[in-house]
Amino acid sequence: MKNLFVALILCFCTSYSAFSQSFDDYFVDKTLRVDYLFTGDANHQDIYLDELCSLPRWAGRRQRLSELPLEGNGDITVADKATGTVIYRTSFSSLFQEWVSEDEAKHVKRGFENTFLLPFPKQPVTVTVRLKDVYHKPVASLTHEVNPGDILIHRRGLERITPHRYLLESGPATDCIDVAILAEGYTAAEMDVFYADAQKACDALFAHEPFKHLKSRFNVVAVGSPSDDSGVSIPREAQWKSTAVSSHFDTFYSDRYLTTRRVKDIHNWLAGIPYEHIIILANTDTYGGGGIYNSYTLTTAHHPMFWPVVVHEFGHSFAGLADEYAYDEAPSAQYPYSVEPWEQNITTLVDFDSKWKDLLPEGTPVPTPLETDSATIYTKVGLYEGGGYTLKGIYRPTTECRMKINEAPRFCPVCERAIERVIRFYTDK
Known part of the structure; x- marks a missing residue:
């Protein structure tokens, strides 16, 4: 009995220590x-x-x-x-x-x-x-x-802080999610253009749920990192520019994939400014972008599809959402059929219980027939085949979504829930 009592005390102390950390x-x-x-x-x-x-x-x-x-x-x-x-x-x-x-x-x-x-x-x-x-x-x-x-x-960050302006200041950095919007391919003379573009990106993000109703949990700062050249590099056109973070199109030889491998440069520009998540705006009208979970979003700022693309890419970098579009019959190298993707908005059905099964109406056929009613194509949850770049064997939650097409006015219910969970993970106390 004495040994049991000691064990219980030790267990309590260990649990209390972990809880009270x-x-x-x-x-x-x-x-x-x-x-x-x-x-x-x-x-x-x-x-x-x-x-x-x-x-x-x-x-x-x-x-x-x-x-x-x-x-x-x-x-x-x-x-x-x-x-x-x-x-x-x-x-x-x-x-x-x-x-x-x-x-x-x-x-x-x-x-x-x-x-x-x-x-x-x-x-x-x-x-x-x-x-x-x-x-x-x-x-x-x-x-x-x-x-x-x-x-x-x-x-770093004790002096020579990059010039910046707050676009949204909801509270102290300790209480809010701090998003930094960084200039890429804007010369010093073009900074007014950058700050206007950054405001558009901010407006686009908070026009979408759940960012809209949880806006008070965010701070957004625009950081004016100047480039020697205006615009960004487009290798297929033999255009190479000297820019703040050396971004370029044609990543992995894909025309529209816009990224940078100079990650330290990104963070050097941001040193001394409170930040957690990063959006980089490229001063170009060439279509493209990229978003990498807990790394950065990088997107063109002057293409007509700027608004939906910056929100789509932030869905990747902030909430780890997968692309819901598909273009190949063959399995994607990134999503083998034998494994359940960790991203919350696609499934191979290996572990569908961990995804949106609780949102699925009873009796929903698999695959679910595509919705054609414009009022429900973004909201009727099912198991629609095609996602994660693969036409067969991977399923997405709705017919259309911000993570699938630029024309979608919103995230689907599953993506909205996934984003809200991440926001609350960072900010609920």
Whole structure:
């Protein structure tokens, strides 16, 4: 009986300790910026530590610190070195992991920059970063120590702050989700154009639910990073520009895929400004964009489809939503049929219970016939075949959605719920 009593006391103490953990137990109000290189090819991937930086404030969440917002294609775990207690976790995807599935990766080795923001620890910690393959199995891992007193942690953001303006200021960074909109391909003389474009992007985002009714949980800052040249690089047209973050079209030889691999440059421009999520506006009317979960959104600002595209791409980078369009009969290299995608708005039916099964009317046929009524094509939830780039074997929630076509006026109910869950994960106390 005595041993049982002691065990119960220990169990209670352990549970209470985990429950009572607060931000102030382990962290100070600063950001630890960790720069990595993800390297390798289709057969083997590695992770290398590049640089550690400190930023003046922490703009991220201060609750649910040891939980993941979403599964992602990779994750980071921070543990107190002395006790092994997990004190912070986050997840991500990366351009490198997309590239690994490209044909080029079968015969070329490359390295990609990746940067992540962590709360700054009070005491030494171990940081473990993992990459997972399309079957959700870890394929690369790196564990390293961080000593907060290390004199070689580069202090950034204390001076030479990039000029910026707040477009939406709902409250302190500690209480809100802080979105930074960064200028790409705007010269110093074009900054008024950039700030106007940034306002349009902000307006477009908060015209959509659930961002609209949860607007008070966001701050949005426009950051005027100047470029030497106006416009962005278009390799297929032999146009190469000197721009703030060196973005270009034709990523992986896809005309409209607009990305940058200069991730450290992005974060250097933002140093000293509270931020968590990033939208980069490209000063061009060429159609295109890209969004990578917990990395960045990058989209053209002067194409007629600017409004829907910036919202679509932010759906990727903020809420980890998948593309719902499809164009190939063959299975996608990113979504094998034998695995349930972690993205909340597509399913292979391997684990449909974890998706929108609770929203599905009883007796719904699989696949669900396409809706043709304009009043219900965005709202009638079913299992519509085609999504994740594949016409067969992958299903989406509605006939049309912001994550499928530019003409959609809204996200579907499943995407709206997924976005709201992420917002509440970051901001509910």
